Amino acid sequence: MSIAALYNYNHKLCNVPVGIRLLYFIPAFIIAMLNNSILFSTIITVLFFVFTIIFTSVSYKKLVKLYLIPFTFILIGCITIAVSFSGSNLIFSIGKLKIFADSENIIIAQLSFFRSISIISIVFGILLTHSISDISLLMKKAGIPVLFVEIFVLTYKFVNNLIVLSKMLYTAQKCRLAYANNRGKISSFTMLITNIFQQSLVYARNVETAQAARAGNGSYIFMKKPHTYKFNQTLIPLVINGVIISLYIIIKA
Amino acid sequence: MNNIISFQNVDFVYHSGTKALCNISINIPRAKKIALIGENGAGKSTLMLHLNGILKPTNGKIFYNSNEYQYSKKELLNLRKNVGFLFHDPNNQLIAPTVYEEITFGLCNISSNKEWIYNQADAMIDEFCLHELKNRSPHELSAGQKKRVCLASIIAMEPELIICDEPTATLDPKNEKITFNILNRLNKNGKTILISTHDVNQAYEWADFVILMSKGSVIDSGLPNEVFANEKKMLQAGFEIPHIIKTCLSLKPDINKNMLPKSMDELNTFLSKTICKA
Ligand SMILES: Nc1ncnc2c1ncn2[C@@H]1O[C@H](COP(=O)(O)OP(=O)(O)O)[C@@H](O)[C@H]1O
Ligand SMILES: [Mg+2]
Numbered sequence: 001m002s003i004a005a006l007y008n009y010n011h012k013l014c015n016v017p018v019g020i021r022l023l024y025f026i027p028a029f030i031i032a033m034l035n036n037s038i039l040f041s042t043i044i045t046v047l048f049f050v051f052t053i054i055f056t057s058v059s060y061k062k063l064v065k066l067y068l069i070p071f072t073f074i075l076i077g078c079i080t081i082a083v084s085f086s087g088s089n090l091i092f093s094i095g096k097l098k099i100f101a102d103s104e105n106i107i108i109a110q111l112s113f114f115r116s117i118s119i120i121s122i123v124f125g126i127l128l129t130h131s132i133s134d135i136s137l138l139m140k141k142a143g144i145p146v147l148f149v150e151i152f153v154l155t156y157k158f159v160n161n162l163i164v165l166s167k168m169l170y171t172a173q174k175c176r177l178a179y180a181n182n183r184g185k186i187s188s189f190t191m192l193i194t195n196i197f198q199q200s201l202v203y204a205r206n207v208e209t210a211q212a213a214r215a216g217n218g219s220y221i222f223m224k225k226p227h228t229y230k231f232n233q234t235l236i237p238l239v240i241n242g243v244i245i246s247l248y249i250i251i252k253a
Numbered sequence: 254m255n256n257i258i259s260f261q262n263v264d265f266v267y268h269s270g271t272k273a274l275c276n277i278s279i280n281i282p283r284a285k286k287i288a289l290i291g292e293n294g295a296g297k298s299t300l301m302l303h304l305n306g307i308l309k310p311t312n313g314k315i316f317y318n319s320n321e322y323q324y325s326k327k328e329l330l331n332l333r334k335n336v337g338f339l340f341h342d343p344n345n346q347l348i349a350p351t352v353y354e355e356i357t358f359g360l361c362n363i364s365s366n367k368e369w370i371y372n373q374a375d376a377m378i379d380e381f382c383l384h385e386l387k388n389r390s391p392h393e394l395s396a397g398q399k400k401r402v403c404l405a406s407i408i409a410m411e412p413e414l415i416i417c418d419e420p421t422a423t424l425d426p427k428n429e430k431i432t433f434n435i436l437n438r439l440n441k442n443g444k445t446i447l448i449s450t451h452d453v454n455q456a457y458e459w460a461d462f463v464i465l466m467s468k469g470s471v472i473d474s475g476l477p478n479e480v481f482a483n484e485k486k487m488l489q490a491g492f493e494i495p496h497i498i499k500t501c502l503s504l505k506p507d508i509n510k511n512m513l514p515k516s517m518d519e520l521n522t523f524l525s526k527t528i529c530k531a
Contacts, residue, residue, distance in 0.1 A: 004390075131390070132351075203344075210345040212333075214410065215330050215362040216358070217362060221361045221362075222355075222357055222358055223370055
């Protein structure tokens, strides 16, 4: 399950200027980073999970699957924070190996876990409502040098092609029973890699030729019509953020 | 000045040593629908890549509006503004994150007037019915849609000559028809259209002028009824003569080539006349 596969280009915010779109996410993001309360993190997670579903109309099953990827990593990370080889609170021992989990560590681990998940839910919200071109626009507005923005856009294009190409070659090999036995597996895999490499080079050359044909000069500038700003578009994110901030203050108090 | 581009004794050898073009001398007539016919590997793509200066002849000269091609940056930019190229594989051409930006890409390269760029892009979105697609990533479109986006991004630059390398090779009949309708409309507005193809039947009905290539040489060029009715040269290039001509010749071997029917409808009229007489 990849973000690109879930991206709905007609999501409900697609006609909202990128600056305003970020208003939905950035304040909540900052607060989520500062926050020390598990309750608040949970609220944020649920809130943005629901938002993402409302804004992008992806099915919740698919979204849960997407969450599972970082979830696993974060879980493993937090477990390593919680346990240690020394301490006062023994939880289990295998032979001479003793595993401890002090309550202090457990609290930190819990907190990091919930905070990370809440941040992930906001980041997924951003990624699923911003296309590659929106992100590149943001990068430009943030003053990131054009060169890096170009690299970002082109990497996306080439990685995309690389994935398609590898899948195609791999299927073509499998159709000819390339991976049927162990000896075949190794040589087929080597051939797959060399071919992906070769064809990528050819592809890169063709892309360059095709851009030159459109008077390209090696720089990749794209232009998008700026959206018109409307004041009432800022109302909803402001209200939402107002609610989030007051919740934060209440919970903290 | 009725020729938009002329080749004079052009040779081209690839770095690998393949001699792809030998001694080509042809004139490309202005405001016509031209078909470049040849087998795979005959050198069609190579010849077309010379037209907008991507490849430079090893020997010989090329003229655009009677001016010899110059390969300086400035001259090339000017040339590419006027000669648009639709590549065989849309995946090579599509580079931007969205369809809209794809269309503005070429425009940004030739102008810095934002107002004009937006106007051109919007006009293309209308003309090619891309409203539904304009915010989508070009990579995830169907073959027909990709072709349409590529074509739109080229036409936006308002070239005088539009080159299409096997424009219908990956398309289904419906999308093929859409593409040809677009090309015909452009031709009505005075643009010169040059396509490469190996579909002789389609080329016979569509083209005003034909160039026949074989093994890197132009072996014949002229009006479709003359070139396509020349069985010997067609065989030499590896083709059979179009069905319409074949049918007429089998009924009336001594037919005047100018009287050959051009389309299926004309063939029907011809058949009913000939058969009724007999
Ligand atoms: N990039 C290249 N490098 C070396 N040889 C090439 C290249 N592209 C084409 N050729 C060779 O040039 C000849 C003509 O190819 P091409 O112009 O692609 O033919 P067509 O488009 O008619 O199928 C072929 O023999 C082909 O192998
Ligand atoms: Mg070709």
